[in-house]
Amino acid sequence: MGDAIVITSGKGGVGKTTTTANIGTALALSGKKVCLVDTDIGLRNLDVVMGLENRIIYDLVDVAEERCRLHQALIKDKRFEALYMLPAAQTKDKSAVQPAQMKKIIDELKQDYDYVLIDCPAGIEQGFKNAIAGADKSVVVTTPETSAVRDADRIIGLLEKEENIEAPKLVVNRIRNHMMESGEMLDVDEIVSILAIDLLGIVGDDDTVITASNKGEPIALDPSSKASIAYRNIARRILGESVPLLSLQEEKGMFSKVKKFFGIRS
Amino acid sequence: MSMVQKQTQHFVTIKGTKDGLNLILDDSCAFRDVINELDEKLSARHIQQTEGHTITVTLKIGNRYLTEKQEKELRAMIQSKQNLEIDRIDSNVISRDEAEEERKRSTITSVARTVRSGQVLEVDGDLLLIGDVNPGGTVKAFGNIFVMGTLRGIAHAGAYGDIKAVITAAVMKPSQLKIADLISRPPDQVSASIHEAECAFVKDGQSEISVDRVQILTKVRPNLTRL
Numbered sequence: 001m002g003d004a005i006v007i008t009s010g011k012g013g014v015g016k017t018t019t020t021a022n023i024g025t026a027l028a029l030s031g032k033k034v035c036l037v038d039t040d041i042g043l044r045n046l047d048v049v050m051g052l053e054n055r056i057i058y059d060l061v062d063v064a065e066e067r068c069r070l071h072q073a074l075i076k077d078k079r080f081e082a083l084y085m086l087p088a089a090q091t092k093d094k095s096a097v098q099p100a101q102m103k104k105i106i107d108e109l110k111q112d113y114d115y116v117l118i119d120c121p122a123g124i125e126q127g128f129k130n131a132i133a134g135a136d137k138s139v140v141v142t143t144p145e146t147s148a149v150r151d152a153d154r155i156i157g158l159l160e161k162e163e164n165i166e167a168p169k170l171v172v173n174r175i176r177n178h179m180m181e182s183g184e185m186l187d188v189d190e191i192v193s194i195l196a197i198d199l200l201g202i203v204g205d206d207d208t209v210i211t212a213s214n215k216g217e218p219i220a221l222d223p224s225s226k227a228s229i230a231y232r233n234i235a236r237r238i239l240g241e242s243v244p245l246l247s248l249q250e251e252k253g254m255f256s257k258v259k260k261f262f263g264i265r266s
Numbered sequence: 267m268s269m270v271q272k273q274t275q276h277f278v279t280i281k282g283t284k285d286g287l288n289l290i291l292d293d294s295c296a297f298r299d300v301i302n303e304l305d306e307k308l309s310a311r312h313i314q315q316t317e318g319h320t321i322t323v324t325l326k327i328g329n330r331y332l333t334e335k336q337e338k339e340l341r342a343m344i345q346s347k348q349n350l351e352i353d354r355i356d357s358n359v360i361s362r363d364e365a366e367e368e369r370k371r372s373t374i375t376s377v378a379r380t381v382r383s384g385q386v387l388e389v390d391g392d393l394l395l396i397g398d399v400n401p402g403g404t405v406k407a408f409g410n411i412f413v414m415g416t417l418r419g420i421a422h423a424g425a426y427g428d429i430k431a432v433i434t435a436a437v438m439k440p441s442q443l444k445i446a447d448l449i450s451r452p453p454d455q456v457s458a459s460i461h462e463a464e465c466a467f468v469k470d471g472q473s474e475i476s477v478d479r480v481q482i483l484t485k486v487r488p489n490l491t492r493l
Binding site: 154 | 380382383384385397398400401402403418
C-alpha cells in the first residue's frame, strides 16, 4: 500500500506541475514505483512537461465515468519502467469529477504503486477538493513572493482541517539568490516562520528547468543541474532519508553573511 | 384603615447615609405594593423639602428580580420626585441568561494554533492565542485579545462595543487593529521592527487607537488584573 501525496499551492504558476513531474522522476530514479495524477481538468499540462502528450488515449474523466478501466488510461513513461501517469481530460472542466470518484481512483492506484503524486490545480474550489480527496500527505509549493506565501497560508489552513491528511510540508521554489541577498525577495527563514510548517526542500530559479520542461524531459534527469539535485534531495526526504538541507544551509550561510554585512553597515 | 395597614407592613425602609438615601425594598411582596408605598413615602413633605440639594438614592432590592419594564417604571417614579437621583440599583439576583452572558464575557479562551489567511477565530470573552495571526487571518473577541506570537492579520477587540478592550501581541505587525468601532491601520511605510511586546488601546476621551509598550497597561487598564 503506497502513499498518496498531493502537490498544491493555491496560487497558479508557482511550479506545482514542474515539482510533481520532478519529484516523481526523482522517486522513479530511486527505483520506486510511481504514478503521477494530473487533476487539472481542462488545463492539463503534466503530460506536456513529462513529454507524454501524444500517448494519451483515455483520461481521468474516462476512468471516473467508467468508460475505461484504470490501467488502460495509465501512460507508461518513456524513460522509466516504473513511472506512470494518469492524464487529466482537456475537454471537460473540474466539475466533471467528484471527490468520491477521485478517492476511489487514488485508493486503487495506492494498491499498485509506492507513491501516487497528485498534481493539484490552482485555486481552492472543486479542483482542489478533488485533488485532496484521496491524499494521505501534502506538499505545499510556494515562491518567495508575498502573494504566493499568502495563498500557501490559506491552502495550509484548508489542508489542516482535513483529518485524513498529514501536516503539510513546504517546498520553496524559484529562489533567486541575488534578490534574496539584496533583500528584494522574502527569504526562506521568513517564509518558514510565517507558514509555520516543516520545510521539505528549496529549489533555485534555474533557466534549465524551463528548457527541460519545454523538451518534455524533467530536469531531475540531468544530474549536472542544481535544480535537479534539489528535486532529488526532496525525493530522498520523502523516502525517509534525513538528507540535510544542503543547498539551504549553503544558501543560509550566504544569507547570514549578507545579513551580517548589512548589520555592520547599518 | 387600609392606609394604616400598609404603613405597618413596611415594604419600604428609608435610611439616610452620608452619601444620600438608601431605599431598602421588601423582596417578598408584590412589585405593585412596593411602588405604591415608595411613591407615597417619597412624596412626604420632609423629603420634598430639601431645597435645591440633589439627593443620591441607592435602591437595595434584595432578592427581587426586576424586569426591564419594572425597572423603567421604578426609575421613572423616583426621577419624577424632585431632587432625587438614582445612583444605582443593588440586586442580589440576575437572570440565568445574564449570568451565562457574564460568564462568557469574563472567561479567557486559550487557543493554540496559527490563524491563517482566510480564517476567522471568534470568542465570547477574552482570547489568549498561543500562535500567530497571519496576514489575511482575523481574530475577534468580545473582550481583550492577547497574542503570544506575531500579529500580522486583523485583530478586533471589544467587538460588541467595549472601548476599554485591549489588544496585545508579542510582535505587533497587524494589517488592521479594531477596538469597538474604531479602526486603525499601520502607516504604509514599514517602520523598523520593534522587538518587544506591544499593546493597543483607546486612551480615555480619545477616538483613536494608541499603540505602546505592553507594560503601560498596568497603568491604563489596572482592572486587567483579576487576582
